[in-house]
Amino acid sequence: MNLLAALQDIVGTDHVLTGTAAQPYLTDWRGRYTGQALAVVRPGSAEQVAQVVRACVAHQVPMVPQGGNTGLCGGATPDGQGNSVVIALTRLNRVLQVDTADDTITVQAGCTLREVQQAALEADRLFPLSLAAEGSCTIGGNLATNAGGTQVLRYGNTRDLTLGLEVVTADGEIWHGLRGLRKDNTGYDLRDLYIGSEGTLGIITAATLKLYPQPIARCTAMLAFNDMPAAARMLARARKGFGAALTGFELISHYCLDSVTRQFEQLKWPFDESGRQCPWYALLEISDSESVEHARERFEAVVGQAIEDGEVVDAVIAASIAQSNELWHLRESIPLAEKQMGKNIKHDVSIPVSRMADFVEQTNAHLQAAFAGVRHIVFGHLGDGNLHYNVAAPAGSDETAFLRLQPQVHRLVHDSVHAFGGSISAEHGVGQLKKDLLPLYKSDVELALMRRIKRALDPHVLMNPGKVINTADI
Incomplete structure (x- = not known):
């Protein structure tokens, strides 16, 4: 039996897509990567996923797992050879259990992040992972990229929110690891x-996944700063003043906030003229478990003192x-505004918070010296050192010609990241985009260990080839 016939027997004819029906699965949402595939298969259970994997292994056909296809590094897009099978997991979309006694939720990988958040909310619990793409990204993709x-x-990355997994191995076996234990020291942490x-x-x-109590109150403010060091000092003040109640501290450049309000007329500048002229902003939020009054009093005391000390130029506190x-919504609309304004060269990097301001200042200067007039699109999670440092073509220039400079721009930015003791991937993963860059910034020992793990767990080298590490090196 040929592979397509075998796949149809497993999942049904309607869930094996080829030709035009497969096209939406072959291009990433940004339109940056387009590949080809023998077929797109949509299994409806872990058992069907395992059968699909075994069929592909029997025919020595590569497999590309895909969730909501919202990734930014091409990790869920097949290559151009057309010899792979895309395994789309969106039919695995059930919430299996909500356990309020143990504060856990068990979900299939195809559930969207918003569906998981909503299921938690209906049980008066919080699942705290929050992304701009939460309406379309899936838990499987969130886990795959951490x-x-x-x-x-406050709550950590996806890894910190996960207690157990169910995984189909590269041989088509199922590891039933959906344990809700907070402690389990029985060997290697698979x-x-x-x-x-x-x-x-x-x-x-x-x-x-872990659940948390719903906070009784939350307080949010947009703060304006004269420079990035002031924002970093405010973060330190907030950590000291709010402790564990500090939930978010998002850094936003003037360019980003201005772009959002220009692209989406319904979104307005939150500041009057004085605050509107500042180069940097931060979105600050705390969650309080005591009372609304306690949260408000604590919030206004810390922010008010920062204004009095001249650290904050202006503040808009949500009432x-x-x-x-x-x-x-202003913060979460930045990626959408970017997309509407055209393509740019993206960097998802991690820098020690104490060195963030110097990194931005020096890297901006190096880019202007090398590519005069480029626009700096800088925003991110200052609280954990994760910066989205994107670079757009000079206004009015040829965007396509600028994108051809991506290798040089990447090298300049990533060399600077490395020099500041950072990482070239903070939360978006490696995918296709950065796999060739890892040897420049990871040690030979690290790469050798990664290759050994790949060979051990994927002996046929068929799982998502060409992503994270070069298949040719396995």
Whole structure:
């Protein structure tokens, strides 16, 4: 039996897509990567995923796992050879269990992040992972890239929110690891090995995740600063003043905030003229478990003192949940505004917070010296040192010609990241975009260990080839 016939027997004819029906799965959402595939297969259970994997192994056909296809590094897009099968997991979309006694939720990998958040909310619990793409990104993709988001400062990355996994291995076996234990020291931590592996070691089909009590109150403010060091000092002040209640601290450049309000007329500048002229802003939020009054009093005391000391130029404090949502909508609309303005060269980097301001100042200067007139699109999660440092073509110039300079721009920025003791990937993963860059910034020992793990868990070298590490080196 040929492979397509075998796949149809496993999942049904309607869930094996070829030709025009497969096209939406072959291009990433940014339109940066387009590949080809023998077929797109949509299994409806972990057992079907395992059968699909075994069929592909029998025919020695590469597999590309895919969730919501919202990744930024091409990790879920097949290459151009057309010899792979895309395994789309969006039919695995059930919430399996919500356990309020143990504060866990068990979900299939195809659930969108918003669906998981909503299921938690309906049980009066919080699942704190929050991303701009939460309406379309899936938990499987979040796990595959160890996604971060806007509340890492308090709750950690996706890895920190995960207790157990169900995984289909590269041989087509199922590891039933959906344990909700907070402690389990029985050997190697397989869970953490699969999280962040971008589908190169196996396919995550379900997860048991941590839940938290819903906060009684939250306070949100947009703050304006004369420079980035002032924003960093405010972060230190907020850590000291709010402690564990500090949930988010998002850095936004003037260029980003201005772009959002220009691209989306319904979104307005939150500041009057004085605050509107500042080069840097931060979105600050705390979550309080005591009372609304306690949260407000504490919030206004810390922010008010920062204004009095001249650290903050202006502040807009949300007076309601609706106003808080409006401020967050400005932050979350930055990637959409970027997309509408055209393509740019993206960098998802991690820098020690204490060195962030110097990194931005020096890297901006180096870029202007090398590529005069480029525009700096800088925003990110200052609280955990994760910066989205994107570079757009000079206004009015040829965007396509500028994008051809991506290797040189990447090299300049990533060399600077390395010099400041940072990482070239903070939360978006490696995918296709950065796999050739890893040898420049990781040690030979690290890369050798990664290759050994790949060979051990994917002996046929069929799981998402060409992602994270070069298949030719395996």
